[in-house]
Amino acid sequence: MKKTTGWLGLLMVLMVPTAEAFNQEIRALFTPDPAQPQKNIFINKTPDSGYCATYPDECKQHNMFSIRIPTRFGPSSVIMPGTGVPIKVPANWRQLTVTNRETGESEVVEVRITGIGSDYFLSHTAASLVGVTDDREGHQKLWTNERWVYAAPPCQYSGVGAYTASTYRFFWKTPSEAPCTKFAAFRIPFMSFETMDFAYELRTPNPLGMSSGLYTGSMNYFLGPGQDFDIGGLNPDDGNLTLDFVLDVQHTLKVDIPPGGNQVVLEPIGGWQSWLEQGRKPVRLVRDQTFLISASSRFTMRLECEWGLPNGCAIVDRVTGIAGIVDVSVSLPNGLTDGTGQTVKRMSLSREASVVFHPAFYADRKPGKLHFEMPESSTNHVILNAQGRPFYGNITVIWDSEV
Template identity: 25%
Template sequence: MPDLIPLARLRALLLGLLCLGLDTAFASEVLISARVEDQKLVNTTPRSRWCSIYNLCSGHNTIDVPFEMSKQINLASPDDRDKAYVHLPPRQSFTLTNRSTQETARMQLGYRFVSMKYTYQTQDVIGRSVRNCRFESVSGSPNASKFLWSVYNSDAPAACVSVAGSSDELQLSVFNELMLTYLADFPSAASLSPGIWEGYIDYPIGSSNGFDFGNVLQLSSNNIRFRVEIQVKHDMQVEFPASGSTVEVIPPGGWKQYETTNQIPPKLVHDSPLKIWAASPFAVYVTCQYSPNPTHCAMQHPRVTDRAAVYTTLTLPATFNFNGQPVTRLPLGVGAANAKMITPVGNVSSQPGQVHFEVPQSDIRRMLTYFRGATYSGDVTLMFDVNI
């Protein structure tokens, strides 16, 4: 006949265990965080405090999960769920949403390693063999032991069942300090618009799509939620020639053909070359020293308040598009409220483009009729913003 647990000790154990489960409606929650650096997603989730004892701190994403349970383990039971039992969730996808734009993207989570601290009374409930999974390690004493197992297939993991002898003595055990390694398939950095992306996936305890620890007495929570938050703030680069800060608008072909006639040039123009690097959508617009309306800037007479309109357009190579169309002399509006969103096709590096400035003939006629010889000027600033 097996030894019996002293009644006073059993009551004390059960009292402690009941305290764990006072409010099982609460879900355990963990946060996986990431941010974009140099056009790449970098995982910024704090590592598990236990990863060093298993040499899992590098090359693995580890995380601690606030979860605790108790179960009465029967090593001789024909039901594997009465033993030390862990069934990790299958790889699943869920939705991330940009908090500002409400755009959505999909990502996946899967799991490979699992570790827990556990207690037992007289018979160790974790053996050095585990059915369906890989045994990695076990160590400690009745008051503080830890095990580490891993699954063979993170897409559809099998249930891990410890093989620890055949004693029919019931062992009241508490399991906590849950550590996992997770496999995160984040969306590509280039596909995420600037802002904070967030989403979550819930894993009900005991569900085929959640974490299953077999037949348990008490749970600190009946659901484990993994919340994901990604901060996206893209980098980009635009280069102009060293002399590109000052431009002069002139008639196509120059002024010479108009100097001895009364003809009015059809327009005044200047094309400024640029090079651009980008891996994600960006907004482009202009700000003006003189801004008569949202569609264009202006330049002004030095002594009177006569102004001439300056229209700004943008041309980029076929590796960029605006609303699915080529960026060819795309009119640029004034101010962020009138920005145009440009989308690169992949990671674009050192691609050529042009900014076009144009003064219409109607304004040239007025300038030549009333203010011939005057120099009009004004500032036009191009704004390229990956975080608008």
């Protein structure tokens, strides 16, 4: 009989679960407010959940916003009398970089955690653990330093506390980055903390110095004993928390020219009477044109000329080709400055280089002026060669928010 030997190959696979990071988007928006042109700040657009959703007035008073994440800490092992149950959060300012993906510009955002809260769950009712019949008295006597509505220092009282027989809802303000520890007065077989509320505060850059668009960046935190968020010294379901920041900058740049303002007629100062009646030649030909500007971001100005000469734009007698130079300058309203922070008064514009202007605050329909001037040499040349025909040409003034 022929002997047959068979082999069975087994592929052994060990699957080790890994903790998934919890991601939370933090979104803030800047749009200029005509009613408050000096208010150059981002407005938080992240919907509140947890503490600030329940107590919006308290959070508004302290410029706080809160998020609830579904992370459970625990359960603990046996907690013996005298054992501390710590709470610690990243209360100091931390920096992250947000970047505009289209322009590559980066800015710094700062964030700190200003409050922390949760629900603790006990293995038994607080009253039974303490040996009383009243739930409130049970929660009070279970800890050496009062109920959890009263924050352990350096955390601070927020006035929020709610309980059932075996649970206690609390929220503490966190002015400093140090453990706030409650101490057990009785033996607790085990406890856990269900969900986590945290309040945060932001420091955002000045949006007037930022280009329009979305600026994004992330801040990562670790959760667990001795980590950024330490809730009761217990292990969480998820050990990572990532805050994804989105700063949305929506600028305004709008220029309004009054009706007929696109037809600029150059004249001597005081009109043509001195020339017509007394034969006195004009020294210069000028015209100012008012415009209304709304601007909340940097912008540039430059010229395009139908008739360009090496030293500027020109107007031309189309028959003879005789031309005269026209210099163009601009004066801007208060709050719009040049690159050195100076007010803008009769700043020359050119074809070769764009001039960058900066808003100190939002200018909403504020008047500025374009100054058109033919200098003395060109004025004399044009008058000597005039033959009763108009000199004209198109000069385009360009305001551009794409700096």
